[in-house]
Amino acid sequence: GAGVSQSPSNKVTEKGKDVELRCDPISGHTALYWYRQSLGQGLEFLIYFQGNSAPDKSGLPSDRFSAERTGGSVSTLTIQRTQQEDSAVYLCASSFPGGSYNEQFFGPGTRLTVL
Amino acid sequence: KNEVEQSPQNLTAQEGEFITINCSYSVGISALHWLQQHPGGGIVSLFMLSSGKKKHGRLIATINIQEKHSSLHITASHPRDSAVYICAVRKYSGTYKYIFGTGTRLKVLA
Numbered sequence: 001g002a003g004v005s006q007s008p009s010n011k012v013t014e015k016g017k018d019v020e021l022r023c024d025p026i027s028g029h030t031a032l033y034w035y036r037q038s039l040g041q042g043l044e045f046l047i048y049f050q051g052n053s054a055p056d057k058s059g060l061p062s063d064r065f066s067a068e069r070t071g072g073s074v075s076t077l078t079i080q081r082t083q084q085e086d087s088a089v090y091l092c093a094s095s096f097p098g099g100s101y102n103e104q105f106f107g108p109g110t111r112l113t114v115l
Numbered sequence: 116k117n118e119v120e121q122s123p124q125n126l127t128a129q130e131g132e133f134i135t136i137n138c139s140y141s142v143g144i145s146a147l148h149w150l151q152q153h154p155g156g157g158i159v160s161l162f163m164l165s166s167g168k169k170k171h172g173r174l175i176a177t178i179n180i181q182e183k184h185s186s187l188h189i190t191a192s193h194p195r196d197s198a199v200y201i202c203a204v205r206k207y208s209g210t211y212k213y214i215f216g217t218g219t220r221l222k223v224l225a
Binding site for chain 1 (some may be wrong): 150
C-alpha cells in the first residue's frame with residue numbers, strides 16, 4: 001500500500017509570504033506527527049494529532065505556525081509570514097493509535113527555502 | 116546539556132565490523148525509538164523499545180531503563196548500512212513530544 005506522502009516536495013518562497021504544507025498519512029493511521037529538521041540540526045517535534053484533535057502543540061515555535069487535520073486523514077501545516085529561519089525540511093509521520101507504542105512511518109519531507 | 120545525547124557523532128568502519136551506537140538520556144521516558152536516515156533524507160523507524168532487547172536481522176537494540184541508556188548494534192556491517200542513526204525518546208508524562216538526539220553519522224567502507 002501507499003506510504004506517507006507529502007506535498008510539495010520542495011517549496012521556495014519569499015520572506016513574509018504564507019505557505020501550506022500537506023501530509024497524507026497511511027490509511028487507518030489515526031496518529032500523525034509533524035517534525036522539522038533544520039540544516040545541520042537534529043529533528044524537532046512540532047505537533048501531534050490523534051484523529052482530528054491536537055493534544056500536543058507544544059513544539060510549534062511561534063504563533064505563525066498552525067496545523068489542522070480534517071477527516072482524521074490529511075493534515076496541513078501552515079506557516080504565516082515566513083522568516084528565513086523557517087527554512088528546513090518539514091517531515092510528517094503517521095502511526096496506528098497508541099502514540100509512542102507504535103512504529104512511526106515517515107513521509108519524504110517538504111524542503112522549505114525562505115529567501 | 117541536551118536531554119538526549121548520542122555517541123559517537125561520526126563513525127567510520129570497515130565492512131564486516133561490529134558497530135555500537137550509544138544513546139543516553141536524562142529524563143524519564145515512556146519509549147525510545149531508533150531511526151535510520153538515509154543519505155537521500157528518507158527516515159525509517161528501526162526499533163521502538165520500552166524495556167529489554169530487540170533484534171531484527173543484523174540490528175540489535177537494547178535499553179537499560181535504570182541507567183537511562185540504549186545501544187544500537189550492527190553486526191557484520193555493510194556499506195548499505197551507511198546512514199545517520201537517530202535516537203528519539205518520549206518523555207514519561209502527559210506529553211506526546213519526542214526529543215531527538217543529534218544523530219550518529221555512520222560510514223561503512225567496502
